[in-house]
Amino acid sequence: MTSWDPADLRDQVQGVLDAFLDERAAELAPLGPDADRLVAEARTSVRGGKRFRASFCHWGHRAIRPEVADEAALARACASLELLHASALVHDDLMDASDTRRGRPATHRAFEAEHRAAGWRGDPTQYGAAAAILLGDLLLGWAGDLLRHSGFPDEDVAPGLTLFEQCRTEVIAGQFLDVSVQARGHADVDTAMTVLRYKSAKYSIERPLHIGAGLAGASAGQLAQLSRFGLPLGEAFQLRDDLLGVFGDPVETGKPAGDDLVEGKRTVLVALALDAAPPAAAARLEAALGTPLSLAEVDELRLVIDASGARAQVEEVIEHLAERAVQALGTADVDDTARAVLTDLAAAVTQRTV
Template structure:
């Protein structure tokens, strides 16, 4: 088993190569837009800046799938595929912030807020909010296009059967995240939501997209067969669900200095998460009224208090522990503890 230092060193090298691959790809595309003038270059430059940071968790799962299927670390094909997944993540985040009306992302203004501010600063005519919203839609579309271009190019450098398999998984990922996002949007239109319904959103918006599909893309590129891809799903789905439940907790109780988002932002946005659904299931009539009336408002402290007092926070923490145990058992059955163990901890035991 590699030591912690060796694992960290390999991960750091991967991150550097990943950032380099994204920077090189985006710089080339930026140069191709030069004839369109400064406004487009400003837009494309902002897209490049937007994908320049983050946890890189999905890319790390792509690498883990590649390694679990016998691929050699440091391979450029795998790195480029992982970079493509990060561009897809950028697309999803730009659109997610717009749909949620979020003011910030990673401690900076969200894209739609940023471009609305640019509109005002440059004394443009028309509605700044419309300009920012339109720009965010287009930036998300641009990043989605780039992600597809980069993934397909990376896959086609390998064996034809592996390329077909990886592209098919990536296509499924793109469709699933759109469906999961729609389910999430739809949930916000209902006064109430069940835990079962909220868990469907968790699986399709997050678990498959964050863990399962990146793992499978990396493994498929390394030549994994259908059996291996299925065994990776056994790890990925409980781990991805635990990841999203941790995200739900941080969205209500996270430290804004660490998360880069205001405390209780999920409550202000009216999100019907599993944490909220558990609260509605466990609290009394007065607590239900507080939660239902408080979602989507500034009554964050009141809703937080009900979440704690109802036992919902403790119940979701117990769910996370149960899902971690399921994922751990599947990791051991796969014989991939060295590759997946540290990454599993990163996904669920985090503060941002």
């Protein structure tokens, strides 16, 4: 283990986000109380979390340039990825009709409740959806703004922005693939892995590494080396998330028990279970996906998935992908301190319980 304390970076990033939103609040003040409400919800959306994307951006940078020339600029660049993440979560919760996020009402539910409590005209649900779309769009725009104006020289920030633009395209296209797969009501393992890769794996780890490294002047070869670490690790990270979406403790995840089953997510875990379970059990799981479920029904479906061997298989894949990633990092042309921290981060993202 290294002596690096991730809490320091989390505090830095939160400070950047708080200051950035203070500036946006001042800009929007002429719009009145509604703008205040929008910024207040933005503050809620960027509060908490492990800050993994910021961490991988930071250490992607230091992997290439161990001595950071401008710590404040790097902190702002790292924070931009947390705005991107917040945008994705706001939109994802709306598309999945999720009620909660990190133990609090999801953005669309919070705005819906405000509409209902105020007794305004129109449909509270539609108002909440509209507000969440707009806030998610605003956060996405702000992410690019924060990176562009992070403080790096223009010649350094340009490669980072190009990589950010690729990341933005990938995550939006991945989201559309995800909702399309759910609408069709079927996804084999290969399709589920493609959704996982583009919706989450790349933007969670590979692209943050790339953006940090790009800001440090990484070559195409160095970016490719980081991909050999970051992409399999990102896949392992999301597979862990899929397990938590079914088997996670609601107290730790901030989501209801079996939330992915209620939302009908066609994850790799579900695809494997449907392939391997006996016909009657598979039919029960298939019919239950995307429907309201009692705790007893969630427990029943967990048993189906467990008995099919899918849970154990996903655990094995996570372990294999994590090992492959760390092996690739071991031979990469990166700073040794960064290599040690990134190895620790690989364990953190694949062995987490939330």
